Amino acid sequence: MIFHEKMHIVLVGMNHKTAPLAIRERLALSCGDASRAVSDVRGLPQVNEVLYLSTCNRVEVLAHLNEETAGIDALRSFILAHGNLSPEELEECLYVYRDDKAARHLFRVAASLDSMVMGEPQILGQVKEAYRQSVRHGASGILINKLLHHAFRVAKRVRTETSIASNAVSVSYAAVELAKKIFGRLEGKTILLVGAGEMSELAARHLLKNGAGKIVVVNRTLENAVRLAEEFQGVPEEFDRLEEQLEEADIVVSSTGASGYVITEAMVRAALRRRKNRFLFLIDIAVPRDIDPAAGEIDNVYLYNIDHLQEIVDGNMKTRMREAEKAERIVEEETLHFTEWLNTLEVVPTIRSLKDRADAIIGGEIEKSLSWIRDLRDEDRERVEVLVHSVVNKMLHDPLTSLKDASQDDGVLAYVAAVRDLFRLDRAGKSRGRHGKKDEKEKKEEPS
Amino acid sequence: MMEPWLFKAALFGYLLSTGGYLASIVVRRVIVARASTWLLFASFSIHTLFMALRWWAGGHGPVVNVYESLSFLAWAVTGGYLVFQTMTKTRVLGAFVAPLSFLLMTITSAGITGESVVPDILRGYWVPAHVIFTLTGEALLALACLAGVMYLLQDRALRNKKAFRFSRFLPPLRDLDRINHLAVLWGFVSFTAGILAGAVWAGAVWGRPWQWDPKQVFTFLTWMLYVLLVHQRLAIGWKGRKAALLSILALAVLLFSLAGVHAFFTTVHDFS
Structure with a gap:
């Protein structure tokens, strides 16, 4: 069975x-x-x-x-x-x-x-x-x-x-830290945001929060550039003006969906000449990459792609290992809960726990009503208990029968899950002790 | 006579400061580095007092013999560093400067206590001017070189990506580049003034201001390198790595013209 x-x-x-x-x-x-x-x-x-x-x-x-x-x-x-x-x-x-x-x-x-x-x-x-x-x-x-x-x-x-x-040790945080290693203070520095993306926007936000002065947004779709620029109170620019913008910017965050390089080595080299070798920090968050890796070889240009940022973050991460260990313990605990739930997706244990649940409810309710049940004659008290049990059993009879029948089919999982969910079998159990207690407390409060 | 006591106090101060700076790198507490900086400043002040008293008591310039020169060099390097420190808040340079000053002062201590006898031809104002300006210039150029070395280390750390964690001890590239630039600029000016003062003195004593002696040849070569560096920075817009490299190379040549020349050539610039 x-x-x-x-x-x-x-x-x-x-x-x-x-x-x-x-x-x-x-x-x-x-x-x-x-x-x-x-x-x-x-x-x-x-x-x-x-x-x-x-x-x-x-x-x-x-x-x-x-x-x-x-x-x-x-x-x-x-x-x-x-x-x-x-x-x-x-x-x-x-x-x-x-x-x-x-x-x-x-x-x-x-x-x-x-x-x-x-x-x-x-x-x-x-x-x-x-x-x-x-x-x-x-x-x-x-x-x-x-x-x-x-x-x-x-x-x-x-x-x-x-x-x-x-x-959080994040790409954006790492980017800010690196920018500070290069520029010292970010005050007055200009950010050029190429393309859009959650991570690059986050990086831009962090840079601004840490003092960067101005932001220029370049996007293939000008509308997006305008929208983003509004969000950051920056300046939108046409995509063809990217090359010129490289001259003004100090920090470039690139994250486009382009399949080739958006910023080539020649562009960076030319921009650097025009900007008199002022430091240029290029952050390439895109996959596939936006910036030609060769651009990172140029003097006074510092290019980090997403893998480079990871290296740094890995370093910073060591200091947070303790937190991670705590988190791993939570994951282990929850994995165990999940496995327990998985194991209950069998018919017999479900029937048993459903019956147990019913008995627990009856026991609890009778206990609550002890004050007047105690006053009854022994005979009457037995009758009351039998009555309660038979009502509950009648109620459960059909669902349990269907469940047993369904166990012959492939669709039983749905039934088992539904039953467990409807009767909250997983929440009252030992695996979710706190929730279980809370549920019972709520129930106790209901009649009053 | 309180000079020897002052000298010892300054020497001890440099030692304490050196220890403090090195400790600050190990324990990574800003407070330790800050205390070390104050110690260095105190040592520098005592050192200054020592030299002033000696000048006043001796009646001649503070830098006549080699020991006094070393003492002055230590003083100038420390002074230069302290100025840059207040400008850029990069205390880590002190971990290089304090040991250097302590080392120079230790060597100095071997011979500083005796009365310095000044040969007749070295009397007058041009000699102290020559020595003070060149040594100040050299101290600043040495600082520039130190900043250049640190720049290259930081640059490499940033380029290697993996070694990033070590770079946490190093100041930002921009600050190092700025220190390098300013130190070269001021050092160059002072160095040039020193050479000119020397030439004036030589013109008066030897009859010729410049005679292409080996020492002078190398000094000229050094000077040209710094001319090149200043030119590249101001006119061409050099920044960062190239400027740092050239400032290191130039200092190597400077050191050779300062000390190496005497080992390989006979020079008129020998007064011992």
């Missing part, structure tokens, strides 16, 4: 630690359209549910498979084909996590523990967006839903219970 649907949670992916920028670039280019990727993966016969997350630092495919080996192979070849990778490259860069390890990895990603810049806040938004895509394409089901909501909760706990995010 014990049912266990063939339920495999698998996470296949690569990130900035396993794959070099060159490979991520290719993957980001071809998989840029996340919604197509979701529907492609959803179309695979072994896949029940899928979440597709693609940022400049990672590509992660989280899937609920109905067949493990074939499913993993299918996901691998999906990435192989999309990234135009060689099998060797794939072998080198790709990781595969199963079940609780997949959950743990997702939690770590959402909590920004696996980020290039640990504690940076953008990744959570990116995970949320990926989840939205998944929902929009009907690619999310019970498992993805539960996993993702759990992941959001983990991220929130990590953010509030550790100071990992409050004094």
